[in-house]
Amino acid sequence: MTVSDDDVIGDVYAGCFRRLVVQLYAVTGDLGEAQEAVQEAFTRALAAPRRFAGLDNPEAWLRRVAVNVARSRHRRRRVLDALLRRIGPPPVVADTAPEHLALLAALRRLPEGQRHALALHYLVDLPVEEVAQTLAVSVGTVKSRLSRGRQALALLLTPADNADAATPYGRVDVRS
Amino acid sequence: MSDREFSGFDVETVKDNVSQPPLDDLRAAAHFRRRRRKGGVALAVVAVLAGVAFAPIDRSPDPLEFAGPDPTGSASQRRASELVVLSDKAAVAVEVAEEGCRISFAATIDAGRSWSDWQAARHSGTCTMSTNAESLGATDVRYSVLSEQSYLVRFDDELVLSTDAGRTWHDANSTGTAVTAFPKKARPVPCQQGCGAINQPLAVDPTSGRVFRLTGQPPSPYPPYNIYESPDGALWITYWPGEYGRPSVLARSVDRGATWQTSQAPEGTTSIGVAAVSGQEAYLLTEPLPADPNGPRATAPSRLLRTINGGQSWTDVGTDLPTTDGVRPFTIGADGSLMVLHTDATPAFVMISRDGGRHFTKAREYGDGRADANPGRAWLYGRDDQSVGGADHVQLTTDGSSWTRFPLPH
Numbered sequence: 001m002t003v004s005d006d007d008v009i010g011d012v013y014a015g016c017f018r019r020l021v022v023q024l025y026a027v028t029g030d031l032g033e034a035q036e037a038v039q040e041a042f043t044r045a046l047a048a049p050r051r052f053a054g055l056d057n058p059e060a061w062l063r064r065v066a067v068n069v070a071r072s073r074h075r076r077r078r079v080l081d082a083l084l085r086r087i088g089p090p091p092v093v094a095d096t097a098p099e100h101l102a103l104l105a106a107l108r109r110l111p112e113g114q115r116h117a118l119a120l121h122y123l124v125d126l127p128v129e130e131v132a133q134t135l136a137v138s139v140g141t142v143k144s145r146l147s148r149g150r151q152a153l154a155l156l157l158t159p160a161d162n163a164d165a166a167t168p169y170g171r172v173d174v175r176s
Numbered sequence: 177m178s179d180r181e182f183s184g185f186d187v188e189t190v191k192d193n194v195s196q197p198p199l200d201d202l203r204a205a206a207h208f209r210r211r212r213r214k215g216g217v218a219l220a221v222v223a224v225l226a227g228v229a230f231a232p233i234d235r236s237p238d239p240l241e242f243a244g245p246d247p248t249g250s251a252s253q254r255r256a257s258e259l260v261v262l263s264d265k266a267a268v269a270v271e272v273a274e275e276g277c278r279i280s281f282a283a284t285i286d287a288g289r290s291w292s293d294w295q296a297a298r299h300s301g302t303c304t305m306s307t308n309a310e311s312l313g314a315t316d317v318r319y320s321v322l323s324e325q326s327y328l329v330r331f332d333d334e335l336v337l338s339t340d341a342g343r344t345w346h347d348a349n350s351t352g353t354a355v356t357a358f359p360k361k362a363r364p365v366p367c368q369q370g371c372g373a374i375n376q377p378l379a380v381d382p383t384s385g386r387v388f389r390l391t392g393q394p395p396s397p398y399p400p401y402n403i404y405e406s407p408d409g410a411l412w413i414t415y416w417p418g419e420y421g422r423p424s425v426l427a428r429s430v431d432r433g434a435t436w437q438t439s440q441a442p443e444g445t446t447s448i449g450v451a452a453v454s455g456q457e458a459y460l461l462t463e464p465l466p467a468d469p470n471g472p473r474a475t476a477p478s479r480l481l482r483t484i485n486g487g488q489s490w491t492d493v494g495t496d497l498p499t500t501d502g503v504r505p506f507t508i509g510a511d512g513s514l515m516v517l518h519t520d521a522t523p524a525f526v527m528i529s530r531d532g533g534r535h536f537t538k539a540r541e542y543g544d545g546r547a548d549a550n551p552g553r554a555w556l557y558g559r560d561d562q563s564v565g566g567a568d569h570v571q572l573t574t575d576g577s578s579w580t581r582f583p584l585p586h
Binding site for chain 2: 009010013018019022025026031035036039040042043044047069072094095099102103104123124
Protein backbone atom coordinates (compact mmCIF):
# COMPACT_ATOMS: atom_id res chain seq x y z
CA MET A 1 0.00 0.00 0.00
CA THR A 2 1.37 3.41 -0.87
CA VAL A 3 0.83 6.54 1.17
CA SER A 4 0.03 9.70 -0.78
CA ASP A 5 1.69 13.04 -0.08
CA ASP A 6 -1.68 14.33 1.06
CA ASP A 7 -2.04 11.47 3.55
CA VAL A 8 1.36 12.30 5.00
CA ILE A 9 0.37 15.93 5.57
CA GLY A 10 -3.01 14.89 6.95
CA ASP A 11 -1.37 12.56 9.46
CA VAL A 12 1.18 15.16 10.54
CA TYR A 13 -1.57 17.77 10.81
CA ALA A 14 -3.68 15.52 13.01
CA GLY A 15 -0.78 14.49 15.20
CA CYS A 16 1.35 17.61 15.52
CA PHE A 17 -0.75 20.75 15.04
CA ARG A 18 -1.67 21.32 18.67
CA ARG A 19 1.78 20.42 19.95
CA LEU A 20 3.36 22.87 17.51
CA VAL A 21 0.96 25.65 18.52
CA VAL A 22 1.86 25.08 22.17
CA GLN A 23 5.55 25.30 21.27
CA LEU A 24 5.02 28.47 19.27
CA TYR A 25 2.90 29.90 22.08
CA ALA A 26 5.82 29.37 24.41
CA VAL A 27 8.03 31.27 21.96
CA THR A 28 5.65 34.15 21.18
CA GLY A 29 3.52 34.41 24.31
CA ASP A 30 0.54 35.05 22.02
CA LEU A 31 -1.86 32.28 21.13
CA GLY A 32 -3.13 34.10 18.03
CA GLU A 33 0.38 34.59 16.69
CA ALA A 34 1.22 30.96 17.46
CA GLN A 35 -1.78 29.65 15.55
CA GLU A 36 -1.06 31.97 12.61
CA ALA A 37 2.55 30.86 12.43
CA VAL A 38 1.76 27.15 12.57
CA GLN A 39 -1.04 27.47 10.03
CA GLU A 40 1.34 29.34 7.74
CA ALA A 41 3.90 26.53 8.11
CA PHE A 42 1.29 23.93 7.14
CA THR A 43 0.10 26.08 4.24
CA ARG A 44 3.67 26.16 2.92
CA ALA A 45 3.86 22.40 3.33
CA LEU A 46 0.64 22.01 1.35
CA ALA A 47 2.03 24.20 -1.40
CA ALA A 48 4.82 21.67 -1.97
CA PRO A 49 3.43 18.37 -0.64
CA ARG A 50 5.90 16.09 -2.37
CA ARG A 51 8.88 17.89 -0.95
CA PHE A 52 7.28 17.90 2.49
CA ALA A 53 6.49 14.17 2.36
CA GLY A 54 10.15 13.48 1.61
CA LEU A 55 11.43 15.18 4.77
CA ASP A 56 13.11 13.03 7.41
CA ASN A 57 11.56 14.99 10.26
CA PRO A 58 8.53 16.95 9.04
CA GLU A 59 7.61 18.16 12.51
CA ALA A 60 11.03 19.72 13.02
CA TRP A 61 10.72 21.41 9.61
CA LEU A 62 7.29 22.79 10.49
CA ARG A 63 8.54 24.04 13.84
CA ARG A 64 11.47 25.80 12.25
CA VAL A 65 9.30 27.40 9.56
CA ALA A 66 6.73 28.47 12.14
CA VAL A 67 9.39 30.01 14.41
CA ASN A 68 10.82 31.91 11.45
CA VAL A 69 7.37 33.11 10.45
CA ALA A 70 6.65 34.25 14.01
CA ARG A 71 10.00 36.06 14.28
CA SER A 72 9.53 37.77 10.97
CA ARG A 73 5.98 38.86 11.77
CA HIS A 74 7.05 40.11 15.19
CA ARG A 75 9.90 42.21 13.79
CA ARG A 76 7.79 43.71 11.03
CA ARG A 77 5.04 44.57 13.46
CA ARG A 78 7.46 46.13 15.91
CA VAL A 79 8.95 48.36 13.22
CA LEU A 80 5.54 49.40 11.96
CA ASP A 81 4.27 50.03 15.49
CA ALA A 82 7.23 52.31 16.07
CA LEU A 83 6.74 54.12 12.78
CA LEU A 84 3.06 54.66 13.41
CA ARG A 85 3.68 55.36 17.09
CA ARG A 86 1.05 52.95 18.16
CA ILE A 87 0.69 50.24 20.73
CA GLY A 88 -0.37 46.96 19.22
CA PRO A 89 -3.21 44.83 20.57
CA PRO A 90 -2.50 42.86 23.74
CA PRO A 91 -1.38 39.26 23.23
CA VAL A 92 -3.95 36.47 23.40
CA VAL A 93 -3.08 34.27 26.37
CA ALA A 94 -4.10 30.65 26.82
CA ASP A 95 -4.11 30.66 30.61
CA THR A 96 -5.08 33.46 32.95
CA ALA A 97 -3.45 31.98 36.06
CA PRO A 98 -1.36 34.71 37.79
CA GLU A 99 1.87 32.74 37.68
CA HIS A 100 1.40 32.07 33.97
CA LEU A 101 0.90 35.76 33.27
CA ALA A 102 3.91 36.61 35.40
CA LEU A 103 6.06 34.12 33.55
CA LEU A 104 5.04 35.47 30.15
CA ALA A 105 5.60 39.04 31.29
CA ALA A 106 9.07 38.18 32.54
CA LEU A 107 9.95 36.27 29.37
CA ARG A 108 8.96 39.27 27.25
CA ARG A 109 11.62 41.32 29.01
CA LEU A 110 14.41 38.97 27.96
CA PRO A 111 16.43 39.28 24.74
CA GLU A 112 14.84 37.32 21.90
CA GLY A 113 17.55 34.66 21.71
CA GLN A 114 17.34 33.85 25.41
CA ARG A 115 13.56 33.95 25.39
CA HIS A 116 13.24 31.51 22.52
CA ALA A 117 15.79 29.09 23.94
CA LEU A 118 14.20 29.12 27.39
CA ALA A 119 10.71 28.68 25.94
CA LEU A 120 11.57 25.73 23.74
CA HIS A 121 13.75 23.97 26.30
CA TYR A 122 12.10 24.66 29.63
CA LEU A 123 8.48 25.24 28.69
CA VAL A 124 7.91 22.60 26.06
CA ASP A 125 10.72 20.21 26.87
CA LEU A 126 12.64 20.15 23.60
CA PRO A 127 16.16 18.71 23.92
CA VAL A 128 18.97 21.23 23.50
CA GLU A 129 19.91 19.73 20.14
CA GLU A 130 16.40 20.27 18.76
CA VAL A 131 16.30 23.80 20.14
CA ALA A 132 19.55 24.47 18.31
CA GLN A 133 18.13 23.04 15.12
CA THR A 134 14.93 25.05 15.41
CA LEU A 135 16.70 28.32 16.06
CA ALA A 136 19.47 27.57 13.53
CA VAL A 137 22.26 28.13 16.07
CA SER A 138 24.88 25.87 17.62
CA VAL A 139 24.28 23.69 20.67
CA GLY A 140 26.87 25.75 22.55
CA THR A 141 24.97 28.95 21.79
CA VAL A 142 21.76 27.42 23.09
CA LYS A 143 23.44 26.30 26.32
CA SER A 144 24.90 29.74 26.79
CA ARG A 145 21.53 31.42 26.20
CA LEU A 146 19.84 28.99 28.58
CA SER A 147 22.34 29.69 31.30
CA ARG A 148 22.16 33.47 30.99
CA GLY A 149 18.43 33.46 30.38
CA ARG A 150 17.75 31.34 33.44
CA GLN A 151 19.65 33.74 35.68
CA ALA A 152 17.92 36.77 34.14
CA LEU A 153 14.53 35.17 34.47
CA ALA A 154 15.13 34.24 38.09
CA LEU A 155 15.94 37.85 38.85
CA LEU A 156 12.88 39.12 37.03
CA LEU A 157 10.61 36.72 38.88
CA THR A 158 12.00 37.46 42.31
CA PRO A 159 10.88 40.63 44.16
CA ALA A 160 13.87 42.84 44.88
CA ASP A 161 13.01 43.46 48.56
CA ASN A 162 12.20 39.90 49.60
CA ALA A 163 13.26 36.95 47.55
CA ASP A 164 11.28 34.51 49.68
CA ALA A 165 7.93 36.29 49.58
CA ALA A 166 5.28 35.50 47.05
CA THR A 167 5.31 37.88 44.08
CA PRO A 168 2.24 39.97 43.29
CA TYR A 169 1.71 37.60 40.39
CA GLY A 170 2.22 34.38 42.33
CA ARG A 171 5.29 32.25 42.74
CA VAL A 172 7.15 30.85 39.74
CA ASP A 173 9.80 28.18 40.05
CA VAL A 174 12.76 27.97 37.75
CA ARG A 175 14.44 24.61 37.88
CA SER A 176 17.51 23.57 36.05
CA MET B 177 6.85 15.80 35.55
CA SER B 178 9.95 17.00 33.76
CA ASP B 179 12.61 18.57 35.89
CA ARG B 180 12.96 21.25 33.21
CA GLU B 181 9.45 22.64 33.70
CA PHE B 182 8.41 26.09 34.79
CA SER B 183 5.49 25.95 37.14
CA GLY B 184 3.81 28.85 35.35
CA PHE B 185 3.35 26.99 32.07
CA ASP B 186 0.92 24.11 31.90
CA VAL B 187 1.10 22.47 28.47
CA GLU B 188 -2.27 20.75 28.79
CA THR B 189 -4.06 24.00 29.66
CA VAL B 190 -2.55 25.71 26.65
CA LYS B 191 -3.37 22.75 24.42
CA ASP B 192 -7.01 22.89 25.50
CA ASN B 193 -7.22 26.43 24.18
CA VAL B 194 -5.83 25.66 20.74
CA SER B 195 -8.37 25.72 17.89
CA GLN B 196 -7.46 23.49 15.00
CA PRO B 197 -9.11 24.51 11.72
CA PRO B 198 -9.97 21.84 9.15
CA LEU B 199 -6.98 21.00 6.98
CA ASP B 200 -9.14 21.75 3.94
CA ASP B 201 -9.10 25.43 4.91
CA LEU B 202 -5.32 25.49 4.70
CA ARG B 203 -5.44 23.41 1.54
CA ALA B 204 -7.64 26.04 -0.08
CA ALA B 205 -5.21 28.78 0.97
CA ALA B 206 -2.25 26.82 -0.44
CA HIS B 207 -4.11 26.12 -3.64
CA PHE B 208 -5.05 29.79 -4.02
CA ARG B 209 -1.46 30.84 -3.40
CA ARG B 210 -0.09 28.35 -5.94
CA ARG B 211 -2.43 29.60 -8.60
CA ARG B 212 -1.59 33.24 -7.87
CA ARG B 213 2.13 32.58 -7.91
CA LYS B 214 1.94 30.56 -11.07
CA GLY B 215 0.02 33.37 -12.68
CA GLY B 216 2.71 35.88 -11.83
CA VAL B 217 5.92 33.98 -12.42
CA ALA B 218 5.03 31.99 -15.46
CA LEU B 219 3.05 34.66 -17.25
CA ALA B 220 4.92 34.48 -20.50
CA VAL B 221 5.29 30.72 -20.59
CA VAL B 222 1.70 29.95 -19.73
CA ALA B 223 0.53 32.45 -22.29
CA VAL B 224 1.78 30.20 -25.04
CA LEU B 225 -0.28 27.33 -23.69
CA ALA B 226 -3.34 29.29 -22.71
CA GLY B 227 -3.42 31.86 -25.43
CA VAL B 228 -4.81 29.68 -28.14
CA ALA B 229 -7.33 27.83 -26.01
CA PHE B 230 -10.11 30.34 -25.65
CA ALA B 231 -13.38 30.53 -27.45
CA PRO B 232 -15.81 33.34 -28.20
CA ILE B 233 -18.51 33.82 -25.64
CA ASP B 234 -21.49 33.81 -27.98
CA ARG B 235 -21.24 30.64 -30.00
CA SER B 236 -24.32 28.53 -29.37
CA PRO B 237 -27.88 29.85 -29.68
CA ASP B 238 -29.47 27.53 -27.09
CA PRO B 239 -29.12 28.43 -23.46
CA LEU B 240 -28.61 25.49 -21.17
CA GLU B 241 -29.32 25.53 -17.48
CA PHE B 242 -27.27 22.95 -15.68
CA ALA B 243 -28.75 20.63 -13.14
CA GLY B 244 -26.75 18.87 -10.48
CA PRO B 245 -25.80 19.17 -6.86
CA ASP B 246 -26.41 22.54 -5.36
CA PRO B 247 -23.78 23.05 -2.70
CA THR B 248 -25.15 26.30 -1.41
CA GLY B 249 -25.16 27.35 2.20
CA SER B 250 -25.24 30.18 4.64
CA ALA B 251 -22.38 32.56 4.00
CA SER B 252 -21.81 32.92 7.71
CA GLN B 253 -20.62 29.32 8.04
CA ARG B 254 -17.82 29.48 5.48
CA ARG B 255 -14.77 31.57 4.72
CA ALA B 256 -13.99 33.41 1.51
CA SER B 257 -10.81 32.80 -0.46
CA GLU B 258 -11.02 36.11 -2.28
CA LEU B 259 -12.99 39.33 -2.27
CA VAL B 260 -13.77 41.44 -5.32
CA VAL B 261 -14.72 44.97 -4.27
CA LEU B 262 -16.97 46.66 -6.80
CA SER B 263 -17.88 49.89 -5.01
CA ASP B 264 -17.85 51.37 -1.50
CA LYS B 265 -20.77 49.14 -0.55
CA ALA B 266 -20.85 46.28 -3.07
CA ALA B 267 -18.52 43.31 -3.20
CA VAL B 268 -18.53 39.63 -4.07
CA ALA B 269 -16.74 37.01 -1.99
CA VAL B 270 -15.43 33.90 -3.72
CA GLU B 271 -14.83 30.62 -1.96
CA VAL B 272 -12.46 28.11 -3.58
CA ALA B 273 -12.92 24.64 -2.10
CA GLU B 274 -12.26 21.02 -2.94
CA GLU B 275 -8.86 21.83 -4.44
CA GLY B 276 -10.38 24.39 -6.77
CA CYS B 277 -13.26 22.27 -8.05
CA ARG B 278 -15.97 24.08 -6.12
CA ILE B 279 -16.20 27.81 -6.75
CA SER B 280 -18.89 29.59 -4.75
CA PHE B 281 -19.99 33.21 -4.60
CA ALA B 282 -21.68 35.40 -1.98
CA ALA B 283 -22.53 39.07 -2.49
CA THR B 284 -23.05 42.12 -0.31
CA ILE B 285 -24.47 45.54 -1.12
CA ASP B 286 -24.13 47.01 2.37
CA ALA B 287 -20.35 46.96 2.87
CA GLY B 288 -20.29 43.47 4.30
CA ARG B 289 -22.90 43.87 7.01
CA SER B 290 -25.03 41.20 5.36
CA TRP B 291 -24.25 38.60 2.72
CA SER B 292 -26.28 36.50 0.33
CA ASP B 293 -26.03 32.74 0.68
CA TRP B 294 -23.15 31.01 -1.07
CA GLN B 295 -24.01 29.85 -4.56
CA ALA B 296 -21.69 27.36 -6.24
CA ALA B 297 -20.93 27.36 -9.96
CA ARG B 298 -22.50 24.40 -11.73
CA HIS B 299 -21.35 22.81 -14.94
CA SER B 300 -21.98 19.67 -16.92
CA GLY B 301 -18.49 18.16 -16.95
CA THR B 302 -16.27 16.68 -14.28
CA CYS B 303 -13.60 18.39 -12.26
CA THR B 304 -10.43 16.61 -11.21
CA MET B 305 -8.73 17.82 -8.07
CA SER B 306 -4.99 18.36 -8.17
CA THR B 307 -2.99 15.76 -6.31
CA ASN B 308 0.45 17.28 -6.54
CA ALA B 309 2.12 20.61 -6.08
CA GLU B 310 2.29 21.39 -9.77
CA SER B 311 -1.46 20.79 -10.24
CA LEU B 312 -0.62 18.51 -13.16
CA GLY B 313 -3.55 16.48 -14.35
CA ALA B 314 -6.02 18.72 -12.55
CA THR B 315 -8.87 20.57 -14.19
CA ASP B 316 -7.95 24.14 -15.04
CA VAL B 317 -10.53 26.14 -13.08
CA ARG B 318 -10.66 29.93 -13.38
CA TYR B 319 -13.26 32.42 -12.29
CA SER B 320 -14.09 36.09 -12.68
CA VAL B 321 -16.57 38.31 -10.91
CA LEU B 322 -18.13 40.53 -13.58
CA SER B 323 -20.56 42.43 -11.35
CA GLU B 324 -22.57 42.05 -8.15
CA GLN B 325 -24.71 39.40 -9.83
CA SER B 326 -22.74 38.16 -12.87
CA TYR B 327 -20.01 35.54 -12.45
CA LEU B 328 -18.01 33.64 -15.03
CA VAL B 329 -16.26 30.31 -14.33
CA ARG B 330 -14.20 28.13 -16.63
CA PHE B 331 -13.64 24.42 -16.05
CA ASP B 332 -11.04 23.55 -18.70
CA ASP B 333 -12.77 24.54 -21.93
CA GLU B 334 -16.25 24.71 -20.44
CA LEU B 335 -17.28 28.29 -19.70
CA VAL B 336 -20.33 28.87 -17.49
CA LEU B 337 -22.00 32.16 -16.62
CA SER B 338 -24.52 33.23 -14.01
CA THR B 339 -26.30 36.58 -14.29
CA ASP B 340 -28.51 36.10 -11.23
CA ALA B 341 -25.95 35.98 -8.43
CA GLY B 342 -25.21 32.29 -8.91
CA ARG B 343 -28.72 30.90 -8.65
CA THR B 344 -28.68 29.57 -12.23
CA TRP B 345 -25.78 28.80 -14.53
CA HIS B 346 -25.69 28.70 -18.30
CA ASP B 347 -23.26 27.79 -21.02
CA ALA B 348 -21.44 31.12 -21.42
CA ASN B 349 -20.98 30.53 -25.13
CA SER B 350 -24.71 31.04 -25.53
CA THR B 351 -24.99 34.00 -23.17
CA GLY B 352 -23.99 37.58 -23.72
CA THR B 353 -24.81 40.23 -26.24
CA ALA B 354 -22.45 41.07 -29.09
CA VAL B 355 -22.06 44.83 -29.63
CA THR B 356 -19.72 47.03 -31.66
CA ALA B 357 -19.11 49.23 -28.59
CA PHE B 358 -20.11 48.80 -24.98
CA PRO B 359 -23.35 50.65 -24.16
CA LYS B 360 -22.97 53.72 -21.95
CA LYS B 361 -24.91 52.14 -19.12
CA ALA B 362 -22.74 49.01 -19.18
CA ARG B 363 -19.74 48.80 -16.86
CA PRO B 364 -16.50 47.40 -18.38
CA VAL B 365 -15.07 44.58 -16.25
CA PRO B 366 -11.58 45.27 -14.89
CA CYS B 367 -9.16 42.45 -14.23
CA GLN B 368 -5.58 41.87 -13.16
CA GLN B 369 -3.01 39.10 -12.99
CA GLY B 370 -4.23 37.01 -15.87
CA CYS B 371 -7.91 37.95 -15.78
CA GLY B 372 -9.18 34.58 -14.55
CA ALA B 373 -11.95 33.26 -16.77
CA ILE B 374 -12.11 36.40 -18.92
CA ASN B 375 -10.63 35.88 -22.38
CA GLN B 376 -11.86 39.09 -24.02
CA PRO B 377 -13.08 42.52 -22.86
CA LEU B 378 -16.54 42.32 -21.30
CA ALA B 379 -19.00 44.80 -19.86
CA VAL B 380 -22.03 44.28 -17.65
CA ASP B 381 -25.27 46.15 -17.21
CA PRO B 382 -25.23 46.59 -13.42
CA THR B 383 -29.01 46.59 -13.21
CA SER B 384 -29.87 43.48 -15.19
CA GLY B 385 -26.57 41.61 -15.01
CA ARG B 386 -26.59 41.35 -18.79
CA VAL B 387 -23.14 40.72 -20.28
CA PHE B 388 -21.79 42.43 -23.42
CA ARG B 389 -18.86 41.42 -25.61
CA LEU B 390 -17.31 43.18 -28.57
CA THR B 391 -17.74 42.02 -32.17
CA GLY B 392 -14.77 43.82 -33.72
CA GLN B 393 -11.34 42.41 -34.44
CA PRO B 394 -9.49 42.14 -31.09
CA PRO B 395 -6.17 44.01 -30.81
CA SER B 396 -4.39 40.73 -30.03
CA PRO B 397 -5.12 37.07 -30.71
CA TYR B 398 -4.19 36.29 -27.10
CA PRO B 399 -6.26 36.75 -23.92
CA PRO B 400 -5.92 39.91 -21.83
CA TYR B 401 -3.68 39.96 -18.77
CA ASN B 402 -4.94 43.28 -17.36
CA ILE B 403 -7.98 45.39 -18.16
CA TYR B 404 -8.24 48.83 -16.55
CA GLU B 405 -10.84 51.54 -17.05
CA SER B 406 -9.64 55.07 -16.32
CA PRO B 407 -12.00 57.52 -14.60
CA ASP B 408 -12.85 59.15 -17.95
CA GLY B 409 -13.99 55.81 -19.37
CA ALA B 410 -10.96 54.89 -21.50
CA LEU B 411 -10.08 51.19 -21.60
CA TRP B 412 -6.48 50.04 -21.28
CA ILE B 413 -5.49 46.42 -21.81
CA THR B 414 -2.25 44.47 -21.67
CA TYR B 415 -2.37 41.18 -23.54
CA TRP B 416 -0.51 37.97 -22.96
CA PRO B 417 2.59 38.17 -25.15
CA GLY B 418 2.00 34.77 -26.72
CA GLU B 419 5.62 33.69 -26.68
CA TYR B 420 8.29 33.70 -24.02
CA GLY B 421 10.54 36.72 -24.21
CA ARG B 422 8.24 38.81 -26.33
CA PRO B 423 6.93 42.09 -24.94
CA SER B 424 3.25 42.52 -24.20
CA VAL B 425 0.88 44.25 -26.55
CA LEU B 426 -0.95 47.21 -25.05
CA ALA B 427 -4.26 48.44 -26.36
CA ARG B 428 -6.30 51.53 -25.57
CA SER B 429 -9.82 52.49 -26.54
CA VAL B 430 -11.50 55.83 -25.89
CA ASP B 431 -14.78 54.89 -27.58
CA ARG B 432 -15.89 52.00 -25.36
CA GLY B 433 -14.20 49.33 -27.39
CA ALA B 434 -15.26 50.32 -30.91
CA THR B 435 -11.67 51.06 -32.00
CA TRP B 436 -8.28 50.35 -30.47
CA GLN B 437 -4.81 51.89 -30.63
CA THR B 438 -2.01 49.45 -29.89
CA SER B 439 1.57 49.80 -28.74
CA GLN B 440 4.24 47.49 -27.40
CA ALA B 441 5.92 47.21 -24.01
CA PRO B 442 9.75 47.51 -24.05
CA GLU B 443 11.81 44.48 -25.08
CA GLY B 444 13.08 42.32 -22.23
CA THR B 445 10.22 43.06 -19.87
CA THR B 446 7.17 41.30 -18.51
CA SER B 447 4.15 43.55 -18.09
CA ILE B 448 2.75 43.16 -14.58
CA GLY B 449 0.05 45.78 -14.54
CA VAL B 450 -1.39 48.78 -16.30
CA ALA B 451 -3.20 51.60 -14.49
CA ALA B 452 -4.59 54.68 -16.13
CA VAL B 453 -5.36 58.27 -15.12
CA SER B 454 -7.18 59.04 -18.37
CA GLY B 455 -7.32 58.14 -22.02
CA GLN B 456 -4.04 60.00 -22.48
CA GLU B 457 -2.11 59.24 -19.31
CA ALA B 458 -1.30 55.73 -18.03
CA TYR B 459 1.38 53.75 -16.22
CA LEU B 460 2.78 50.35 -17.16
CA LEU B 461 4.55 48.34 -14.46
CA THR B 462 7.08 45.83 -15.80
CA GLU B 463 9.53 43.33 -14.40
CA PRO B 464 12.76 42.28 -16.13
CA LEU B 465 12.68 38.92 -17.87
CA PRO B 466 15.05 36.29 -16.48
CA ALA B 467 17.54 34.91 -18.99
CA ASP B 468 16.16 31.43 -18.40
CA PRO B 469 12.39 31.11 -17.80
CA ASN B 470 13.05 28.29 -15.33
CA GLY B 471 16.12 29.87 -13.78
CA PRO B 472 16.60 32.43 -11.02
CA ARG B 473 14.74 35.69 -11.23
CA ALA B 474 16.33 38.65 -12.94
CA THR B 475 18.10 41.11 -10.67
CA ALA B 476 17.49 44.22 -12.74
CA PRO B 477 15.04 46.65 -11.11
CA SER B 478 11.37 46.97 -11.93
CA ARG B 479 10.56 49.53 -14.58
CA LEU B 480 7.60 51.85 -14.44
CA LEU B 481 6.70 53.49 -17.73
CA ARG B 482 4.39 56.43 -18.30
CA THR B 483 2.60 57.71 -21.32
CA ILE B 484 0.87 61.06 -21.69
CA ASN B 485 -0.12 60.63 -25.33
CA GLY B 486 -2.45 57.69 -25.22
CA GLY B 487 0.27 55.06 -25.47
CA GLN B 488 2.03 56.38 -28.57
CA SER B 489 5.26 56.65 -26.58
CA TRP B 490 6.33 55.51 -23.11
CA THR B 491 9.01 57.00 -20.89
CA ASP B 492 10.76 55.32 -17.97
CA VAL B 493 10.00 57.26 -14.78
CA GLY B 494 13.05 55.78 -13.00
CA THR B 495 11.17 54.18 -10.16
CA ASP B 496 12.86 52.93 -7.00
CA LEU B 497 10.38 50.04 -6.70
CA PRO B 498 12.38 46.84 -6.09
CA THR B 499 11.91 43.88 -8.40
CA THR B 500 9.95 40.82 -7.31
CA ASP B 501 8.94 37.49 -8.75
CA GLY B 502 5.55 37.61 -7.07
CA VAL B 503 2.21 38.91 -8.21
CA ARG B 504 1.75 42.65 -7.81
CA PRO B 505 -1.70 44.17 -7.99
CA PHE B 506 -1.33 47.75 -9.25
CA THR B 507 -3.82 50.61 -9.21
CA ILE B 508 -4.21 54.37 -9.05
CA GLY B 509 -5.99 55.74 -6.01
CA ALA B 510 -8.76 58.30 -5.98
CA ASP B 511 -6.20 61.01 -5.12
CA GLY B 512 -3.91 60.06 -8.03
CA SER B 513 -1.40 58.13 -5.93
CA LEU B 514 0.08 54.95 -7.41
CA MET B 515 -0.43 51.86 -5.26
CA VAL B 516 1.50 48.61 -5.72
CA LEU B 517 0.61 45.68 -3.48
CA HIS B 518 3.13 43.11 -2.33
CA THR B 519 1.75 39.66 -1.67
CA ASP B 520 4.97 37.69 -1.30
CA ALA B 521 5.42 38.62 2.32
CA THR B 522 3.35 37.99 5.42
CA PRO B 523 1.83 40.39 6.16
CA ALA B 524 1.16 41.82 2.71
CA PHE B 525 1.83 45.50 2.26
CA VAL B 526 1.03 48.49 0.07
CA MET B 527 3.74 50.61 -1.53
CA ILE B 528 2.55 54.08 -2.49
CA SER B 529 3.95 56.83 -4.67
CA ARG B 530 2.68 60.38 -4.74
CA ASP B 531 5.30 61.72 -7.15
CA GLY B 532 4.34 59.92 -10.33
CA GLY B 533 6.06 56.65 -9.50
CA ARG B 534 9.64 57.79 -8.85
CA HIS B 535 9.63 57.04 -5.13
CA PHE B 536 7.57 54.41 -3.37
CA THR B 537 7.16 54.12 0.38
CA LYS B 538 5.44 51.46 2.43
CA ALA B 539 1.97 52.78 3.31
CA ARG B 540 0.67 49.90 5.34
CA GLU B 541 1.31 46.24 6.02
CA TYR B 542 -1.44 44.07 7.31
CA GLY B 543 -2.95 40.65 7.58
CA ASP B 544 -2.20 37.26 6.17
CA GLY B 545 -0.09 37.97 3.09
CA ARG B 546 -2.81 38.52 0.55
CA ALA B 547 -3.91 41.68 -1.19
CA ASP B 548 -5.94 42.73 -4.20
CA ALA B 549 -6.82 45.82 -6.17
CA ASN B 550 -9.08 47.11 -8.88
CA PRO B 551 -9.25 50.58 -10.43
CA GLY B 552 -9.19 53.13 -7.62
CA ARG B 553 -9.13 50.66 -4.71
CA ALA B 554 -6.77 48.34 -2.90
CA TRP B 555 -7.39 45.95 -0.02
CA LEU B 556 -5.45 43.75 2.36
CA TYR B 557 -6.86 40.55 3.85
CA GLY B 558 -6.87 39.98 7.60
CA ARG B 559 -8.12 37.50 10.15
CA ASP B 560 -9.26 38.10 13.71
CA ASP B 561 -10.68 34.66 14.44
CA GLN B 562 -7.85 32.14 14.29
CA SER B 563 -10.05 29.11 14.80
CA VAL B 564 -10.95 28.90 11.11
CA GLY B 565 -8.66 29.25 8.12
CA GLY B 566 -9.09 32.10 5.66
CA ALA B 567 -9.61 35.83 6.01
CA ASP B 568 -12.60 37.24 7.85
CA HIS B 569 -12.19 40.87 6.77
CA VAL B 570 -10.23 43.19 4.53
CA GLN B 571 -8.85 46.67 5.07
CA LEU B 572 -9.89 48.79 2.11
CA THR B 573 -8.37 52.04 0.88
CA THR B 574 -8.80 54.42 -2.02
CA ASP B 575 -5.75 56.57 -1.26
CA GLY B 576 -3.35 54.56 0.93
CA SER B 577 -3.99 56.91 3.86
CA SER B 578 -7.50 56.22 5.08
CA TRP B 579 -8.64 52.65 5.56
CA THR B 580 -12.04 51.06 6.02
CA ARG B 581 -12.68 47.68 7.53
CA PHE B 582 -14.86 45.53 5.27
CA PRO B 583 -16.09 42.28 6.85
CA LEU B 584 -16.13 39.09 4.80
CA PRO B 585 -18.74 36.34 5.17
CA HIS B 586 -17.96 35.03 8.63
